[in-house]
Amino acid sequence: MSRFPDLSDKGYLIQQVLGQNHEGGRITYQAIDMDTQQPVVIKQFQFACLNSPWSDYSAYRREIQILKLLDHPGIPRYLDSFETPMGFCLVQEYKSAPSLARSQRHWTPNEVKQIAIEVLQILMYLQRRVLPVIHRDIKPDNILADYLETLKVYLVDFGFAHAGTEKVAASSVIRRTLGFMPPEQILGRQLTLASDLYGLGATLICLLTQTPSTQVRELIEPSYRFNIKELLPFLNPEFMQWLQTIVEPDPAHRFPDAASALQALQLIEVEQAQPA
Template sequence: MSSHDESADRKQRIEEIIAACLDAREAGADLSLEEIVARYPEFEKELRDFFENEGFFTSVLGADDRRPYFGNDYEVLKEIGRGGMGVVYKCHQKSLEKVVAIKTIIGRSSVTPPDIDRIHKEAQRAAGLRHANIVAVHQVAEHKGQHFFVMEYVEGYSLAQLVRKGPLPPARAAQWVKTIADAIHHAHQRQILHCDLKPANILLDKEGKLYVSDFGLAKRMGESGRYLPRSALRGTATYMAPEQVTGDELTTATDIYGLGGILYALLTGSPPFRGRRLAETLKLVREESPTPPSEWNPKVDKDLEAICLKCLSKDKDQRYGSAYGLGNDLDRYQAGQETTARPWGRRERTIRWCRRNPLVAGLISAMALISILTVVMALSIAQAQKAALIQEAVGFAARDLAKTALLQLRDLGSVVEKAAGDATLSKLLASKNEPDLERYVERICNAGLPFQSCFVLNAAGYEVADYRIVVVAGKMVGIHQKTEGDLSWRDYFQGARAHTGLDARHSVHIAQVYRSLTDT
């Protein structure tokens, strides 16, 4: 490379640094000369020569620029702003008796005659935009080599000044970017790209109305809806889209990225990317993903964050297809509805619907609660009815069983009474013929009645014979097992003795042992 080429590259690099510093100041950065020199030590001499004489920025202009003259019809009132491409003045237009804003184009060597011609043509096209939220361009002109265009004057301040104070409430940020997106969509419908969307180019008047400014440097889309820039570096670096850094073709997606950058700044108080040097910033724009806004501001919810990051996607195809689509998603977000940037799951969709329709949700919940209570009451009643039926059935079964048992006892009692009155038993007792007595008792027990044991007591209450049914080796067998014990104290003996004096001889005495585990 020749020394001439190296000198040209160095000069171009210095101009880029100066433009970046001016843009950073316009975006709200408070840079001192020492900070600039520390960032770019290899260009210290040139940068000090540029900034030292009259402060931080004023020496960028020549004597004619510091006292601008735009013809007899305009009286300059004061300077109201400046950036890397020009200076803005508040002026009085005498012929119409109104205040206007005039923006000049700085005549640096990087602005060539073809650039001036293009800017004139694009500003003239932008002058055709008529929208409530776009700063109108009234005239594009040139006076004694000074190129300028006349714009609507907005009394207020830029969003860059507001962002310097900190992030905005997410709801307000969403509403403002929705308004800006509608204005940009209006421009896109007329084949005009802004390509330099940033907080410094959004104005807010005293009534709170937003305006998109700097359409004078906008780009005209071709028949395909795309524009191929002649310069790779247009716009402020911290808000530039990746395709602007790489020099690729610009589309409406470029402005979508700019809208996302504005939303990011409103939510976090800072641009999506900011490196220590211009080259570092451009590298971040090309290669890195922005830090999620919620990490800077926890008040930012997932839905709005998803909208913002969708706008800032490196891939143009992953951004919103139009500013209108972005505006619609912001409308849905503000209405508490599902957005295309972040589809909801079934559970979240139900919760959000209940939040949007609290009255209907409350009625449905009340109806559901009533239904549940109705079912519970019905089940309780059914259980109570079932319990009553069971109790009634048990009572009936118990009464039936008692009647059956009483009848059986009466039958058994008649057998016992008949046997007791049999003369054979008396004779056997008198003769003390034990073998025959045992066979007699066995015959009574095996008479088909459900006796497990049968025994005979004498008048004194002593057992003289018995027969028992027992289980031996898994079989029921009958055995004689006389105990000859004194059983006179038992209820069934005492009761039977008392029973003999009753007139109703057919009735049976039921001992206590039948009612419990013992008859004592």
């Protein structure tokens, strides 16, 4: 008897567990679509669990509503959703790529720059919609990256995303990872198109310093600033300044949006020139 839920009546055969959030009552599976024989990802939100709050149900509904509207190669497509006795399931495209939090690769500065470019292009797509989509949870765990022949980057987990900028209730940020959230999000202030840039910058700093995402707070000064010159002295000063700009605590001092950050980054060499 399989230890996995039987979803054959929905057309899916579960193969393995990809991740589990015990507190939120969410399990992520890799499965096979029995009609197409293609691999898919199934997120099962187990709202019958005692520790699963009603806010998780709202996040589930929000994620479905937003994913249905999105069509970008860097965002796994929404495929299906359905109810189960334990809760609800969301089905998406499967991407064979580890998250940056789980990758064992030591990324070079040039590779980190390419990751930044790829994520910024996804954010540009989200920000140029009629109602801009703010992801609100940019961190290594939510960025998949595969670097075999060419770099492929995907942004996942839109459970906290919102269409439009807005103030954020303080209670809605408690369960996210401190260190990647911009100060305006923690304080429940107005979000801007610069808000997601902060999480991207913190993610890039983790990659460049080889710091696990769970330890990102150790890199932040009491003033909630990253000291890029001290953390990454080997980088080109222009890249140092670019990184410092996207992680500025005050959103007014960051790049205003992903397009501006991308334009500035593309012209920068990330490593110091070696002496002849």
